[in-house]
Amino acid sequence: MENIFPLELADVCFAPNGVPVLGNIHLSIAGDACTVILGANGAGKSVLMRIMHGLLAPSSGRLAWNGGEARPSGQALVFQRPVMLRRSALANVAYGLKLCGVPRIDRERRARQALARVGLAHLAERPARVLSGGEQQRIALARAWALDPRILFLDEPTASLDPGAARDVERIVGDIRLAGTAIVMTTHNLGQARRLADEIVFLHRGRITERTPAPEFFRQPRSAEAETYLKGELP
Amino acid sequence: MNRLFGWSRFVLLGCALLSSLSALAADAYITVASTTSTEHSGLFGFLLPQFEKHSGIQVRVVALGTDQALDLARRGDADVVFVHNPAAEEKFVAEGYGVKRQEVMYNDFVLVGPQDDPAKVAGGKDIAEALEKIAATKPPFVSRGDKSGTHAAELRLWKAAGIDIDKSKGAWYRDTGAGMGPALNTAASLNAYILADRGTWLSFKNRQNLVVVVAGDKRLFNQYAVTLVNPAKHPHIKQAAGQRFIDWLLSDAGQKAVADYRIGGEQLFFPNAQRR
Amino acid sequence: MDAFGIALGLVVAGDAKLLAIIALSLRVSLSAVLLASLLALPFGALLAVGEFPCRRSLVVVVNGFMGMPAVVVGLLAYLLLSRAGPLGSFGLLFTPAAMTIAQALLVMPLLAALTRQIVADAWREYEEQLHSLGATVGQAIATLLWDTRYSLFTVLLAGFGRAIAEVGAVMIVGGNIDGVTRVMTTAIALETSKGDLPLALALGAILVMLVLVVNALTFATGSWVQRKLG
Numbered sequence: 001m002e003n004i005f006p007l008e009l010a011d012v013c014f015a016p017n018g019v020p021v022l023g024n025i026h027l028s029i030a031g032d033a034c035t036v037i038l039g040a041n042g043a044g045k046s047v048l049m050r051i052m053h054g055l056l057a058p059s060s061g062r063l064a065w066n067g068g069e070a071r072p073s074g075q076a077l078v079f080q081r082p083v084m085l086r087r088s089a090l091a092n093v094a095y096g097l098k099l100c101g102v103p104r105i106d107r108e109r110r111a112r113q114a115l116a117r118v119g120l121a122h123l124a125e126r127p128a129r130v131l132s133g134g135e136q137q138r139i140a141l142a143r144a145w146a147l148d149p150r151i152l153f154l155d156e157p158t159a160s161l162d163p164g165a166a167r168d169v170e171r172i173v174g175d176i177r178l179a180g181t182a183i184v185m186t187t188h189n190l191g192q193a194r195r196l197a198d199e200i201v202f203l204h205r206g207r208i209t210e211r212t213p214a215p216e217f218f219r220q221p222r223s224a225e226a227e228t229y230l231k232g233e234l235p
Numbered sequence: 236m237n238r239l240f241g242w243s244r245f246v247l248l249g250c251a252l253l254s255s256l257s258a259l260a261a262d263a264y265i266t267v268a269s270t271t272s273t274e275h276s277g278l279f280g281f282l283l284p285q286f287e288k289h290s291g292i293q294v295r296v297v298a299l300g301t302d303q304a305l306d307l308a309r310r311g312d313a314d315v316v317f318v319h320n321p322a323a324e325e326k327f328v329a330e331g332y333g334v335k336r337q338e339v340m341y342n343d344f345v346l347v348g349p350q351d352d353p354a355k356v357a358g359g360k361d362i363a364e365a366l367e368k369i370a371a372t373k374p375p376f377v378s379r380g381d382k383s384g385t386h387a388a389e390l391r392l393w394k395a396a397g398i399d400i401d402k403s404k405g406a407w408y409r410d411t412g413a414g415m416g417p418a419l420n421t422a423a424s425l426n427a428y429i430l431a432d433r434g435t436w437l438s439f440k441n442r443q444n445l446v447v448v449v450a451g452d453k454r455l456f457n458q459y460a461v462t463l464v465n466p467a468k469h470p471h472i473k474q475a476a477g478q479r480f481i482d483w484l485l486s487d488a489g490q491k492a493v494a495d496y497r498i499g500g501e502q503l504f505f506p507n508a509q510r511r
Numbered sequence: 512m513d514a515f516g517i518a519l520g521l522v523v524a525g526d527a528k529l530l531a532i533i534a535l536s537l538r539v540s541l542s543a544v545l546l547a548s549l550l551a552l553p554f555g556a557l558l559a560v561g562e563f564p565c566r567r568s569l570v571v572v573v574n575g576f577m578g579m580p581a582v583v584v585g586l587l588a589y590l591l592l593s594r595a596g597p598l599g600s601f602g603l604l605f606t607p608a609a610m611t612i613a614q615a616l617l618v619m620p621l622l623a624a625l626t627r628q629i630v631a632d633a634w635r636e637y638e639e640q641l642h643s644l645g646a647t648v649g650q651a652i653a654t655l656l657w658d659t660r661y662s663l664f665t666v667l668l669a670g671f672g673r674a675i676a677e678v679g680a681v682m683i684v685g686g687n688i689d690g691v692t693r694v695m696t697t698a699i700a701l702e703t704s705k706g707d708l709p710l711a712l713a714l715g716a717i718l719v720m721l722v723l724v725v726n727a728l729t730f731a732t733g734s735w736v737q738r739k740l741g
Contacts, residue, residue, distance in 0.1 A: 055642055073645060083640035086658040095654075096644045143644075266605055275705050280689065297605060297686035311594035312604055416704025423706070441706030469594060471602070
């Protein structure tokens with residue numbers, strides 16, 4: 001498997017229709033950690049993730065994977081609200097593999113494995129759209145995991161879930177990280193960030209104010225904006 | 236799994252449907268372009284089964300106005316034409332599209348009108364006189380207007396009455412551009428006068444207040460003839476089968492069948508093929 | 512109301528000619544919808560999902576063609592299929608196949624326009640996820656068409672309704688030939704021409720019932736499948 005890291009963003013700006021959203025983004029992801037992006041609402045966290053994942057194109061600046069311009073496979077993104085196709089849970093998980101052209105028998109095997117790892121093997125044949133939010137999010141994770149990605153992006157994955165479901169998702173993300181996949185995640189849940197993050201990237205009004213190893217960040221952040229945020233004065 | 240099952244059902248249904256459509260192509264058939272007046276009178280429903288039994292050839296009749304039928308044949312979309320406008324038919328043959336025009340049967344046109352007869356033409360035997368009265372009193376009058384044999388006859392009769400209908404027509408003259416049946420429906424609803432062929436009139440069921448007001452003038456003579464479309468112009472024409480149909484129509488058996496067709500005991504068409 | 516009596520009488524008696532006409536109507540219109548959907552559904556989905564120049568104008572054009580009069584479509588099909596026309600050598604004129612082709616042409620814009628709307632609505636929900644998973648335009652179209660299949664059922668029914676109810680196209684390319692290309696609508700037109708209005712109305716009533724039955728069956732099947740398989 002070729003190496004896709006490091007992911008480098010050099011002076012990336014995003015200003016759709018002239019409205020500045022992100023500016024001066026310099027970021028390098030080495031692919032060996034769980035990076036959590038924190039910031040107030042509207043700081044640009046989701047936009048930054050989408051640019052990194054290739055769903056949005058930057059207005060200016062350069063994005064490169066291991067020096068190359070091409071968008072590699074081996075990456076997946078789990079959205080805040082999972083999108084389930086109108087088919088069974090198993091078929092949903094296998095879908096990503098189908099798009100890659102994996103043959104049916106392998107697809108099914110890998111999908112079942114992924115479902116089992118997220119604890120939903122018993123729901124394999126159920127129509128995915130009738131399941132609960134937490135179950136659907138776990139299916140989305142299984143779908144991403146089945147692809148065996150090198151990097152997994154998660155955009156506020158537990159924001160719509162109840163605490164029990166949220167904890168299940170955290171556990172799975174932890175397992176995925178342990179298995180060697182790089183994680184880049186946004187969240188508003190500081191406890192979650194504390195539990196999962198190796199490092200924090202703090203975004204304020206579209207700019208990165210600091211990038212700090214997690215324990216240090218929560219002890220004492222380096223930037224004033226981050227400090228204000230932690231104190232709860234920013235939304 | 237379900238998906239494969241669902242799709243294959245869909246595809247099978249599709250194949251079955253499409254193949255059933257092609258299976259409808261009979262082994263031997265000819266296409267005859269004829270008039271709405273013959274079709275609506277029900278003549279073909281009576282005549283054709285006899286021919287089909289005799290020859291095994293299915294006759295598919297497309298019923299249009301005479302001019303449309305001839306145009307269809309010019310494009311090669313019919314094998315035989317069976318219409319009633321001698322002038323147009325002669326032109327068709329002269330242009331090389333038809334082989335030979337042969338007369339088959341005749342009936343007559345009748346002038347039909349409302350029972351209360353505002354133009355006071357009822358009972359007359361002179362069609363020219365009747366049309367003059369109509370042009371003068373201007374009651375509603377429905378015209379076929381569709382370049383059919385009946386329409387051509389109507390125009391001839393206006394001329395015979397010395398009336399330039401293009402100049403004289405006003406709001407009273409309703410040019411419908413329709414077949415015989417629809418035109419009769421319109422006339423019945425409008426309580427209007429209309430020229431019709433006796434065959435369609437006898438089989439027409441929506442007469443309302445209409446009755447025959449003028450008949451029997453020899454200018455109301457309506458001749459039907461049959462012509463084979465020229466294979467020299469259109470090589471795909473079913474010449475042999477078409478000729479068999481024509482021969483049968485002109486034969487004793489065919490002529491008798493024409494004469495036997497009746498509605499309510501009344502004969503609609505009178506055979507008059509020339510004996511060779 | 513005497514028309515309903517006649518209608519009932521015809522249906523109960525199982526009049527062979529009537530049954531043949533009904534069977535042909537169903538065959539022609541169902542085939543037409545099937546044929547049209549093979550092209551129109553993917554095309555509609557492409558209009559919803561694809562990004563290419565003049566896409567918007569194309570959407571306007573397709574929507575506009577929904578209003579194409581049946582008789583105009585019939586005329587165009589006639590010009591194509593006539594011996595004097597480009598496809599004349601197939602000898603399709605005045606056959607049920609010609610009627611299917613004409614009706615397919617008639618309903619294609621309708622199917623495409625409605626599919627486009629349905630797929631566009633679904634695309635709003637699915638777009639980011641499908642892009643994230645790396646779906647190509649072709650894969651996205653296939654996925655969306657399958658996922659919106661229950662709504663597309665209704666689209667097909669709309670197409671079927673339009674096809675089986677029209678008389679203009681099928682009269683011109685079929686010729687209303689007794690026993691060969693006579694369908695319900697052309698039979699109604701013929702009986703009206705002959706002035707037999709009660710019979711025409713009766714046939715009309717039967718046609719409406721037929722369409723209702725097809726709709727009911729499709730709806731019931733769809734609901735059953737949806738309950739069983741989600």
